[in-house]
Amino acid sequence: MMHHDVFHESMRLIRELCNTQGEKDVLLLWHGGEPLQFDKKSFVQRLTQAENFFFSNGISVSHGMQTALINFDAEWGEIIKRYFNSSVGVSIDPSSRSLNGDVARYERALEKRIRNAQAMGISISANVCPSKQDIGKEKALLDWLVQHNVSSFAIDRYNSFGEHEDVNRPTNQEHSAFLRNLLDESIQRIKNKDKVPVCSTLLAGIDGVLNDKSGDRWGVTCLEDYIVINPDGTTNTCPDKISAEETYTDSNGFANSEKRIRVITDHKISHPKDHCYACEFFHWCRSGCPITMNSWEKEGECSGYKVFLKHIQRLYETDTEQLKYYLTGSYEKC
Numbered sequence: 282m283m284h285h286d287v288f289h290e291s292m293r294l295i296r297e298l299c300n301t302q303g304e305k306d307v308l309l310l311w312h313g314g315e316p317l318q319f320d321k322k323s324f325v326q327r328l329t330q331a332e333n334f335f336f337s338n339g340i341s342v343s344h345g346m347q348t349a350l351i352n353f354d355a356e357w358g359e360i361i362k363r364y365f366n367s368s369v370g371v372s373i374d375p376s377s378r379s380l381n382g383d384v385a386r387y388e389r390a391l392e393k394r395i396r397n398a399q400a401m402g403i404s405i406s407a408n409v410c411p412s413k414q415d416i417g418k419e420k421a422l423l424d425w426l427v428q429h430n431v432s433s434f435a436i437d438r439y440n441s442f443g444e445h446e447d448v449n450r451p452t453n454q455e456h457s458a459f460l461r462n463l464l465d466e467s468i469q470r471i472k473n474k475d476k477v478p479v480c481s482t483l484l485a486g487i488d489g490v491l492n493d494k495s496g497d498r499w500g501v502t503c504l505e506d507y508i509v510i511n512p513d514g515t516t517n518t519c520p521d522k523i524s525a526e527e528t529y530t531d532s533n534g535f536a537n538s539e540k541r542i543r544v545i546t547d548h549k550i551s552h553p554k555d556h557c558y559a560c561e562f563f564h565w566c567r568s569g570c571p572i573t574m575n576s577w578e579k580e581g582e583c584s585g586y587k588v589f590l591k592h593i594q595r596l597y598e599t600d601t602e603q604l605k606y607y608l609t610g611s612y613e614k615c
Contacts, residue, residue: 282319287514288327292334294516294535298508299340301536307335310345312520317352321360328364347372347408350394351387358401368404371395373425373434374412395429407434407478411459412449419462423470426478436460436482438498442521442572453573454581457589460486464589464607468596471603479607486586487608490593493565499585500567504545508535518544521572556583562590 283291299307309331316324328344335342346361347370361369371391395405407426409415415422426434438456441447451459463483470477485497495501509517516530517523518541529541553568554575560566562585568575569584582588596604606612 282323282327283510283512283514287512288330289334290514291510292331294510294530295508296335296338296340297534298506298536302506304506305339306341306343308343308345310347312347315349315352316346317348317350317357321356325360325364328360346370349391350398351390353394353398355397355401358398358403361398361403362401367402368406369398370406370408370435371431373407373409373422373431392429395431399430405429405431407431408437409434410437410439411451411456412439413451413455414449416451416455416459417462419459420466423463423466423478427476431478433479433481435497436463436480438570438573440521440570440572442519442525452580452582453584453586454588457582457586460586460589461592464593464596467607468600468603471606472600477607479610484608486590487593487604489562489565490590491597491604491608495565495567498570498573499562500565501570504541504548504571519572552584554583557585560585560587562587566590 295307295309299305331344332342344365346365350369350371361367373391398405409422426432436459439447439450441450460483463480464486467477467480467483482497485494485499488494488496489499504518507518509520509523511523514530515523515528516535517526518529527540529535529538529544531538531540533539535541548571552571552575553563556577557563557566557568557575560583566585569586573584574580575584577583593604602612
């Protein structure tokens, strides 16, 4: 856990970023590591300190949590209900998580904790970071989510920034195929009138293609809007980059640090390639995630997953009603 002084400096840096961006609302995402491993009393103290700090500075604060849920109990449930609006994000990575090396044991423990949390009235959303082994298993993922009453989830990109080549990392082409397969399976479930867990990543792709709206990994503003802070006080704009780079905070603070501004500028100049400027989706995609390789030659797909976006266009021609239903949740709004 952060030292007391580091925590207070972190709150100051977040306030500085809010002021720079002209924002009066902030979401604090408590993650790690595993947030439920800490002493409950100390965690509640930090939550209270954060709320008091931002309230006194005229900023509305809300909390989010990403957890494996393994340490969940009734006391944690009450904390989540009080401070996290009775909702929590749970990491669901089927091929890469285990408990003492046992994948089945991990899954049994997770299922039990999900049931316990739901019994307390806590809403569970899932976060999935598909590895290469998960490509082609989209139906099984949806089946698992339905079986455990998890109605919403998001897809993270498996990145390996600053590391040697990771054999588990899907290429852009493979990740795009995962998204396409996931959407196809979801549309089929709508046709069959089956339950369909809603994926915020798919929603963002559909909304972009149909309505030219940026969201999720498309048209991202993470470089401007995010601050990630490690327990030692080092800062970055991305949790995948923070362990591979020096802290962004300098004598100018974080929001106005030379490194942060240079990274933002470099991204806007260097990440979009010639194929981006010729793409019909660029005005809202903006070349996708800043740390995803943007190379058709090496990845078989761009960092904005154009093949997936073109697939949405084709679905709009053949399955208009179902696609709009997925986006709005109602046939009446179609």
